Amino acid sequence: MASSRAESPRASVWLSRKAVPKRKGDGDGGLDLERIVAATVRLLDAEGLAKFSMRRLAAELGVTAMSVYWYVDTKDDLLEIVLDGINGSMVVPDVSREDEDWRDQLRLLALEYRKMLSSHTWVTQLLGRYLNIGPRSMAYTNACLAVIRRSGVEEARITGALSAVFQFVYGFCTAEGLFKERCNAAGLSEDEYFKQLMAEVAEREDYEESFKDAAELAESQSREEQREGDFAYALETVIAGIEAMRDR
Amino acid sequence: MASSRAESPRASVWLSRKAVPKRKGDGDGGLDLERIVAATVRLLDAEGLAKFSMRRLAAELGVTAMSVYWYVDTKDDLLEIVLDGINGSMVVPDVSREDEDWRDQLRLLALEYRKMLSSHTWVTQLLGRYLNIGPRSMAYTNACLAVIRRSGVEEARITGALSAVFQFVYGFCTAEGLFKERCNAAGLSEDEYFKQLMAEVAEREDYEESFKDAAELAESQSREEQREGDFAYALETVIAGIEAMRDR
DNA sequence: ACCTGAACACCGTTCAAGT
DNA sequence: ACCTGAACACCGTTCAAGT
Numbered sequence: 197m198a199s200s201r202a203e204s205p206r207a208s209v210w211l212s213r214k215a216v217p218k219r220k221g222d223g224d225g226g227l228d229l230e231r232i233v234a235a236t237v238r239l240l241d242a243e244g245l246a247k248f249s250m251r252r253l254a255a256e257l258g259v260t261a262m263s264v265y266w267y268v269d270t271k272d273d274l275l276e277i278v279l280d281g282i283n284g285s286m287v288v289p290d291v292s293r294e295d296e297d298w299r300d301q302l303r304l305l306a307l308e309y310r311k312m313l314s315s316h317t318w319v320t321q322l323l324g325r326y327l328n329i330g331p332r333s334m335a336y337t338n339a340c341l342a343v344i345r346r347s348g349v350e351e352a353r354i355t356g357a358l359s360a361v362f363q364f365v366y367g368f369c370t371a372e373g374l375f376k377e378r379c380n381a382a383g384l385s386e387d388e389y390f391k392q393l394m395a396e397v398a399e400r401e402d403y404e405e406s407f408k409d410a411a412e413l414a415e416s417q418s419r420e421e422q423r424e425g426d427f428a429y430a431l432e433t434v435i436a437g438i439e440a441m442r443d444r
Numbered sequence: 445m446a447s448s449r450a451e452s453p454r455a456s457v458w459l460s461r462k463a464v465p466k467r468k469g470d471g472d473g474g475l476d477l478e479r480i481v482a483a484t485v486r487l488l489d490a491e492g493l494a495k496f497s498m499r500r501l502a503a504e505l506g507v508t509a510m511s512v513y514w515y516v517d518t519k520d521d522l523l524e525i526v527l528d529g530i531n532g533s534m535v536v537p538d539v540s541r542e543d544e545d546w547r548d549q550l551r552l553l554a555l556e557y558r559k560m561l562s563s564h565t566w567v568t569q570l571l572g573r574y575l576n577i578g579p580r581s582m583a584y585t586n587a588c589l590a591v592i593r594r595s596g597v598e599e600a601r602i603t604g605a606l607s608a609v610f611q612f613v614y615g616f617c618t619a620e621g622l623f624k625e626r627c628n629a630a631g632l633s634e635d636e637y638f639k640q641l642m643a644e645v646a647e648r649e650d651y652e653e654s655f656k657d658a659a660e661l662a663e664s665q666s667r668e669e670q671r672e673g674d675f676a677y678a679l680e681t682v683i684a685g686i687e688a689m690r691d692r
Numbered sequence: 693a694c695c696t697g698a699a700c701a702c703c704g705t706t707c708a709a710g711t
Numbered sequence: 712a713c714c715t716g717a718a719c720a721c722c723g724t725t726c727a728a729g730t
Contacts (some may be wrong), residue, residue: 207630207637211644226713250704254594260715262705271704324572324618327626330643331648334655351661355670356677360612363619363678367611370572378575382455389455393577396459399581406589407582422603429604429689430611436692437685439502441677444684474694498723508696510724519723696729700712703722 208327209273227259229267229277237316238280244377245318270327279322280330286312288335291342298346299435302361305340306431309365315371323366349442359440364434368427375419386419456575457521475507477515477525483562484526491547492625493566498522506625510525520574527570528578534560536583539590546594547683550609553588554679557613571614598688605686612682623667 235256239248250271254261286308289301313319340358351355379389384402394411397403414422483504487496502509516522534556537549561567590608597605627637642659645651653655662670 207626207632208641211640239534249702251702262716265705265712266713276454277622321572324569324622327622327641329645331650334645334648334652335650338654341658345654351657352673353677355662356674357681359619359674360681361617361679363615364608364612364682365615366615366618367615368607369605370614371611374572374575378455384455392459393456393575397577397582400582402579402583404582404586406586407526407594409599410589410603414603425600426604426607427482429601430608433605433608433685434682435681435685436688437681440684441681497721499721510697511695513724514694694730696727698725698727700725701723704720706717706719708715708717711713 206269206273206331209269209276210327211290212331223391227257227263227267232257232264232274233278233281234265236274237282238277242315245321248318275322276326276330277327279319279328280332282319283328283330283336284314284332286336289343291339294346298343301343302340302347302435303431305336305343306361306365309336309362310369310427313369314364314372317377318364320370320373324370328399344438347438347442353441357441360434360437361431364430368430372423390419391415405438454517454521456577457517458526458575458579475505475511475515475531480505480512480515480522481529482524484522484532487564488526489564489667493569496566517670523570524574524578527567527574527576528580530560530564530567531576531578531584532580534584534589537591539587546591549591549684550588550595552680553584554609554613557584557610558617558675561614561617562620565625568614568618568621572618592686595686595690601689605689606636607681608685609679612678616678620671638667639663 203240225424232253234250239253239256243252249259250264254264257264264274268277274417289296290305291301340362341354344354344358345351347357375389376386379386384392394415396409397407417425474488476500480501484501485497487501487504491500498512499509500506505512512522516525521656536556537544537552539549589602592606593599597603623637624634627634630637632640642663645655665673
């Protein structure tokens with residue numbers, strides 16, 4: 197839902213938005229949609245989504261709380277625009293080159309997605325709130341479509357196959373980002389925090405052997421190692437699955 | 445982050461929580477953690493996470509805003525408890541039966557997860573905010589571990605394989621829930637809303653052929669059909685991938 | 693032991709007014 | 712065309728007080 201107050205909120209900025217910003221940047225010290233978006237990203241990176249507010253943003257821009265509203269209708273609209281902007285930061289391989297292996301290009305796209313999601317942990321939270329259909333994110337989507345088509349998966353199965361890859365990456369990065377945020381909040385390293393969590397779980401009455409084995413294996417390596425290993429293995433799993441289903 | 449105000453927030457309720465609630469329900473009309481959790485679920489189902497507030501909850505319980513705080517330290521703690529409670533609503537297959545096909549049981553677990561996530565759309569949002577390590581969700585996790593072990597995937601790869609399945613389901617249901625919420629907010633059916641979205645995208649300068657094909661295919665069926673088809677295909681893709689990786 | 697009321701420090705957003 | 716100030720209707724939470 198867009199604003200919790202609005203009677204009938206717009207379902208997405210992109211459904212009514214003019215292509216051009218309200219005002220073009222003219223280089224002087226004034227406000228600008230571009231400047232607003234940049235400041236928003238900076239704040240979200242530094243302080244997280246929970247602490248972000250329109251008032252905080254205005255302060256960062258050295259301006260009164262309501263100035264931003266001349267460029268943007270609501271906070272939700274701003275965040276939707278920011279979401280699309282950050283999607284545009286992904287580097288997309290040249291999908292027109294038919295000599296490239298589709299699997300390699302799919303891996304590249306997945307890794308690029310992961311890089312974006314884990315260097316801006318708030319993006320996963322925005323993806324759970326706003327439709328990701330802005331112009332810049334569509335460029336990425338188009339590249340994904342072009343690559344998966346070269347796999348030989350039949351047209352009707354393409355969206356299913358893509359969702360196996362990218363919904364997985366999204367879910368994985370959500371969990372990753374959340375865990376890192378918790379470690380920061382607790383002021384502990386990832387490994388310290390994990391150990392504490394495991395100790396707490398181990399004390400429970402219904403603690404099970406099946407969990408113990410996994411926990412011990414996990415503690416024999418660093419969180420970072422485990423995460424990278426899991427991600428790489430899972431990604432290969434999905435790609436192998438796409439091939440297997442295609443050949444069925 | 446737990447509360448945006450607290451200096452050093454607890455990283456998770458479960459790290460310090462007593463096993464028993466502050467007060468046991470005694471059947472009379474008084475407040476109760478159980479009653480509070482039930483009312484919270486009811487409100488979240490009916491009005492969504494964005495509209496949920498401690499004051500709204502108190503009103504629903506016919507009580508003053510601050511009464512709830514006797515049972516629960518913060519709003520975040522309450523939501524983390526609610527998250528675990530709803531996880532406990534999943535039915536878990538009997539994983540001790542070695543004669544059952546692990547693939548069937550894994551499918552059951554994935555479908556159960558999906559059922560929970562798509563009948564309570566706010567759960568995906570909570571999963572992006574709180575660690576899901578309460579006692580009731582651990583029962584589900586243990587079942588998943590037991591089932592995947594029977595696949596023959598080597599122990600070190602088990603967490604990776606599981607994350608391919610369940611992070612996918614999580615991501616998929618997040619997108620599904622978000623889309624449904626948008627349709628409701630716009631007061632349109634899923635198919636009407638989708639059509640409107642596609643029309644808007646088609647007008648863009650950078651509209652690409654690769655997207656057109658997928659969009660046309662999508663419009664030839666209902667959202668519901670497409671979604672079920674995609675989910676089923678993607679789930680089979682991941683399971684096929686687990687087998688392929690195991691046999692490599 | 694449980695619940696209340698008033699208060700504090702915040703929100704997003706509207707609206708009339710300034711330049 | 713752009714920005715401000717005051718105001719409205721909310722938040723989560725603390726704290727002293729009631730029963």
